[in-house]
Amino acid sequence: MNLDVDTQASVQTPDATREKLSIIDCDVHHILGSFSDLFPYMDESLLRRITPAMNARAEARNSFQMPRRAYFHPFSTARTDTMDEDGTNHAADPVRIKEDLLDRYDIAYAILMGNDLTTISGMPDPDLAAGITSAYNDWTNDVWISSDPRFKHSIWVTPQDPAQAVAEIERWGPHPDVVQVGIPQNDMLVGKRHFWPIYEAAERHNLPVAFHVGAESAGLNGAQIAVGPPTYYIELQTGVISIGINNVISLICEGVFERFPGLKVVFLEYGYTWVSSVMWRLDREWISLRAEVPWVKRLPSEYILEHMRFGSQPLEAPYGLSESEKRQQLHQSLEMMSAERTMLFATDYPHWDFDDPRYVIQRLPKHMRRPIVEDNARELYGL
């Protein structure tokens, strides 16, 4: 939905813009066709908890459903050109996602983030949440990962019960196509010790941990926006950056990277122009307040550069300026956060705020293209 799309850029040939880069798309959402697709992967007791509640005909509001966000998107969170008339999304079909995305843009690897578990952290029952999540990981592996070597698996675990999250990581950790652990957030800053067993397991299996927007305001979760919940979707969509900011600060100040020096953390869709702001401010505060958190032994910005990665999508760039000013300011913000080390390219297919690789890559500074589009993800995921 960019208002000033550079049409010239999007008609350039892929070769001219990609400079023979192997694109690694770090945020692709495959979608369940139907929740019942998970049933074959559930044990009987879980099925017997869920299915009667799904079939309750009396009151829909009291029947089983995945936690829903309190805010509705004013038109569609899926790109409308990825939807058939009956509402089926192309991203529910491995064949069509390959045509639509992998083949069209010559994408070397797609990290599959799923589309259906982002709100499950808002579910009150930890066992139900963990059971559904395990079934989803099995379904993703069977239907998607096995279908094409370009698909890589970011498994999900739930934060409600860290012990079950650890068990799920142990189950998947040795799998060669599993490259990441996604944690849908709840109302707890992610540096808290509650999460540490999960980080320990992820580090043990050399898997980065990813946080992706989407759990805000879902189920029991608050909207997590500073100074209270906003009124409109646009406010939520923009204000999620504050969650990214607070979680980055939390991870550093709680000493997570001193305790788990091998851990890497990925933030997807939380923005990135604030990263340099946090680095500068947190360094400043730490120089004065270091003794309060004596386990923070290095400049906070050093932990960010070494341990954290940020998705490029949605590309944050200025509007309402001349082309040269836009380019200059975008490049400056990328320099300030050392994007050649910290940024991962992502499209967010099939979502409405999808970034076209051709549009993004030709806007990046030349010396950052390969690191952002390819090298950083290769190193992070061992691809």
Add this chain to the structure above:
Amino acid sequence: MTQARHVVGKVGDIPPGSRKIVEIGHRSIGVFNVDGEFFALLNRCPHQGAPLCLGAISGTMLPAEPGQYSYGLHGRVLRCPWHGWEFDITTGEMIFVPDPVHARSYEVSVEPPELETFPIVVEDSTVVLYI
């Protein structure tokens, strides 16, 4: 560059753990007694110019594992009254912070009593500052 000799006072005037601020020319300088040894720092924080030497003298938390605190360096740490930057009084360097800034320090020595200054009763040695 030759250094001028400035008498700061008697050792007994600046007991361990205390400081004396002296004005020398246009400069304000803090002279500190750390466990019987004397050190001098310019009374101006290299950060934003605060009167550094008026800050609290204490220790600080040593680098530790998450959730653990270990207090140490008691008496060696000078905390700037403005932003709380912590300096090692004995070196002028910031404590546990990798930063090129450090407080300006000066040579201090304790010399034998000067007969011409204190000709009658010699009770104490003299703290002398070289700038």
